[in-house]
Amino acid sequence: MNKKLLAAIFGSALMLAACGGGGDEEATETNEEKGGEVTETQDAEKIVQGNCTSCHGGNLEGQGNFPSLKDVGSRLSKDEILQVIQNGQGQMPANIIEGAEAEVVAEWLANKK
Incomplete structure (x- = not known):
């Protein structure tokens, strides 16, 4: 039984x-x-919260050796931001976000001025 x-x-x-x-x-x-592709701003924010804030800070203010992303759009274009996401830079590893999500995040960050 x-x-x-x-x-x-x-x-x-x-x-x-x-x-x-x-x-x-x-x-x-x-x-x-x-x-x-993912197109909503909310999706970009969720992706950033899940992948970027541990190094760049909860409000993207930057911390330690990781730069602020609050105004990254005033320094870099969408294409330049996408290249950093894809290729990495400094301590940031390459392809931390990939595909359509990387495109959406790059566009969202490019609007941060």
């Missing part, structure tokens, strides 16, 4: 694991299929 119960619980857990999760990835894939 215990083996049957254990098998039922294990089977249920496997089914739930196979069906659950991945909601965010599905939304991204659907977004990419529809237009190939």
Whole structure:
């Protein structure tokens, strides 16, 4: 009896694991299929919060050896910002943000003047 119960619980857990999760990835894939890029300002802010604030500060004010990004658009163009994101610079690693997200972030940062 215990083996049957254990098998039922294990089977249920496997089914739930196979069906659950991945909601965010599905939304991204659907977004990419529809237009190939993320376009909302809110998305750019979320991407920056998740990838940049640990080094550049919560308000992008810069900290330590990492420069402020509050007015980066007055110093660099969108293309220059995209190059830094893709190639890295100083202590920043290359491709910390990739693809359409990098384009959206570069545009959003270029508007910070």
